[in-house]
Amino acid sequence: MDCPVKVISGAGGAILEDVPHLTDWLPNLPTYGNPLKDNPSYAAVGQYFVEDTDVVAKDVVVNIDTAGHGVHFRRAGPRQKIYFKPENVRACIVTCGGLCPGINTVIREIVCGLWTQYGVREIFGIEGGYKGFYSRNTISLNPKVVSDIHKRGGTILKCSRGGHDTQKIVDAIQDREFDQIYIIGGDGTHKGANVIHEECKKRGLKVAVACIPKTIDNDVDIIDKSFGFDTAVEEAQRAINAAHVEAQSAHNGIGLVKLMGRYSGYIAMYATLASRDVDCCLIPEVPFYLHGPGGLIEYVRSRVRENGHMVIVVAEGAGQELLAESMGSLHNHNDASGNRLLLDVGLWLQANLKEHFDKELKEPLNLKYIDPTYMIRAIPSNASDNVYCTLLAHSAIHGAMAGYCGFTVGPVNVRHCYIPIPRVIAKSRNVVVADRMWARLMSSTNQPNFAGYNDAIQQKREQNASEGTEAAKKEPHDVLETGNRQGLPKGPTETSSLLKASETGDPTVPS
Ligand SMILES: Nc1ncnc2c1ncn2[C@@H]1O[C@H](COP(=O)(O)OP(=O)(O)O)[C@@H](O)[C@H]1O
Numbered sequence: 086m087d088c089p090v091k092v093i094s095g096a097g098g099a100i101l102e103d104v105p106h107l108t109d110w111l112p113n114l115p116t117y118g119n120p121l122k123d124n125p126s127y128a129a130v131g132q133y134f135v136e137d138t139d140v141v142a143k144d145v146v147v148n149i150d151t152a153g154h155g156v157h158f159r160r161a162g163p164r165q166k167i168y169f170k171p172e173n174v175r176a177c178i179v180t181c182g183g184l185c186p187g188i189n190t191v192i193r194e195i196v197c198g199l200w201t202q203y204g205v206r207e208i209f210g211i212e213g214g215y216k217g218f219y220s221r222n223t224i225s226l227n228p229k230v231v232s233d234i235h236k237r238g239g240t241i242l243k244c245s246r247g248g249h250d251t252q253k254i255v256d257a258i259q260d261r262e263f264d265q266i267y268i269i270g271g272d273g274t275h276k277g278a279n280v281i282h283e284e285c286k287k288r289g290l291k292v293a294v295a296c297i298p299k300t301i302d303n304d305v306d307i308i309d310k311s312f313g314f315d316t317a318v319e320e321a322q323r324a325i326n327a328a329h330v331e332a333q334s335a336h337n338g339i340g341l342v343k344l345m346g347r348y349s350g351y352i353a354m355y356a357t358l359a360s361r362d363v364d365c366c367l368i369p370e371v372p373f374y375l376h377g378p379g380g381l382i383e384y385v386r387s388r389v390r391e392n393g394h395m396v397i398v399v400a401e402g403a404g405q406e407l408l409a410e411s412m413g414s415l416h417n418h419n420d421a422s423g424n425r426l427l428l429d430v431g432l433w434l435q436a437n438l439k440e441h442f443d444k445e446l447k448e449p450l451n452l453k454y455i456d457p458t459y460m461i462r463a464i465p466s467n468a469s470d471n472v473y474c475t476l477l478a479h480s481a482i483h484g485a486m487a488g489y490c491g492f493t494v495g496p497v498n499v500r501h502c503y504i505p506i507p508r509v510i511a512k513s514r515n516v517v518v519a520d521r522m523w524a525r526l527m528s529s530t531n532q533p534n535f536a537g538y539n540d541a542i543q544q545k546r547e548q549n550a551s552e553g554t555e556a557a558k559k560e561p562h563d564v565l566e567t568g569n570r571q572g573l574p575k576g577p578t579e580t581s582s583l584l585k586a587s588e589t590g591d592p593t594v595p596s
């Protein structure tokens with residue numbers, strides 16, 4: 086689908102990637118004064134309203150010669166002029182995709198913000214994600230109903246995957262006369278929201294679709310970070326601490342912790358950086374291998390030899406191709422939204438490390454595997470995420486009241502903005518391994534950079550091409566796993582086992 090972003094050039098050379106506005110297809114809409122000007126709390130604050138000319142730079146580190154010329158987004162906040170008469174507004178809220186700490190806080194603050202700041206009285210919850218539009222009754226929301234929901238994890242509205250039927254959803258929006266649709270969800274949800282917005286526009290409806298990005302994986306592009314992410318990183322510390330205590334208290338102790346992160350390893354990376362007890366962090370963005378020089382097994386061996394124990398953090402999406410091939414089948418199952426279902430990298434690592442080292446060590450490896458993924462996702466948001474959720478909710482309602490639509494909200498360089506939805510669904514955000522943050526992580530764990538992976542794959546490809554046999558046409562990942570190490574760089578790892586070292590009286594080897 087072609088969804089061009091409105092681009093406006095400022096007189097000084099700045100570029101604004103603008104969000105749609107209801108007047109794009111309904112040019113003669115009446116406007117109203119913003120009731121916030123008479124609100125006892127807000128009216129007291131000077132310059133509370135945001136000017137339509139205020140924009141936020143996407144990049145704040147710029148070349149002195151081109152400063153001010155780059156991409157900008159519209160600054161979020163209340164406008165003096167609004168396009169909805171508050172007493173006529175019929176707003177609804179829906180939550181889609183997986184859970185994340187803070188969803189209830191966002192719901193609460195949308196309801197309370199609409200109610201207390203604008204005087205909106207008809208606010209409805211759509212239950213069970215997108216499919217709830219056409220398969221469930223709505224529930225009535227007001228400040229009393231939502232007063233303490235921020236203390237609970239999950240979503241009072243329930244959420245789901247799949248079930249996005251654009252026509253049925255927009256039919257329901259029309260039938261129920263909703264004119265503001267607040268959608269809380271991740272990348273998939275935003276794709277769905279964009280088509281809902283486009284369909285409303287096509288039908289000429291006065292409907293503002295406003296999104297609030299929700300993703301525990303922090304994989305939504307453009308915004309600084311997503312709500313619930315800090316809470317998740319903090320909660321992950323508890324699992325890492327437990328893994329560290331278990332590992333430290335055993336001979337040949339290994340604590341293995343699996344964290345969420347389907348395609349993006351942000352939780353694993355930040356939890357590792359925060360903890361300082363982690364010796365190795367595996368993320369989807371960095372392919373790794375077990376055997377051979379520079380591989381994980383060699384590193385585990387040296388770490389356990391040096392320290393007697395180690396802690397490994399693995400993001401759930403790490404090493405998926407390697408796993409699939411080592412298990413002998415390509416795994417191609419998807420969930421109802423079309424997201425690939427993951428193989429359990431934690432269980433696989435546990436089995437492989439145990440199998441390898443139990444043969445090699447005098448005393449068996451003492452590996453404790455902790456999978457806190459759903460526990461982390463299900464908790465309520467922490468204090469700073471709660472404040473963050475409030476700002477997101479307020480940005481969304483101010484934007485919708487001002488007639489903007491087809492937008493999402495979030496901080497860009499710490500300033501809250503309205504961002505066109507196509508901009509955030511164009512690509513997801515991943516850990517940039519060429520960035521200094523990944524360098525910091527590598528220097529804190531001292532883990533290998535698995536640079537041999539590409540060499541090994543490349544060597545094997547070349548060998549396959551020159552041999553031209555059926556067996557040789559197999560992709561090389563399996564070779565890394567099966568012990569047939571023809572494709573790997575040659576090295577001394579087979580002779581440097583802990584057992585052999587301990588037999589030679591090496592004092593650094595744990596007994
Ligand atoms: N390309 C798409 N077009 C329309 N709807 C989509 C699309 N991708 C996902 N959705 C819908 O968005 C909702 C949430 O998507 P999902 O990927 O499960 O979670 P998230 O939004 O957290 O990424 C689901 O109801 C799904 O049907």
Ligand SMILES: O=P(O)(O)OC[C@H]1O[C@](O)(COP(=O)(O)O)[C@@H](O)[C@@H]1O
Binds near residue numbers: 184273
């Ligand atoms: O809830 P499910 O279907 O088990 O999905 C688990 C997935 O949900 C997530 O927590 C978040 O995914 P979404 O952003 O798509 O909601 C992923 O980290 C994880 O892979």
Ligand SMILES: [Mg+2]
Binds near residue numbers: 182
């Ligand atoms: Mg997603």
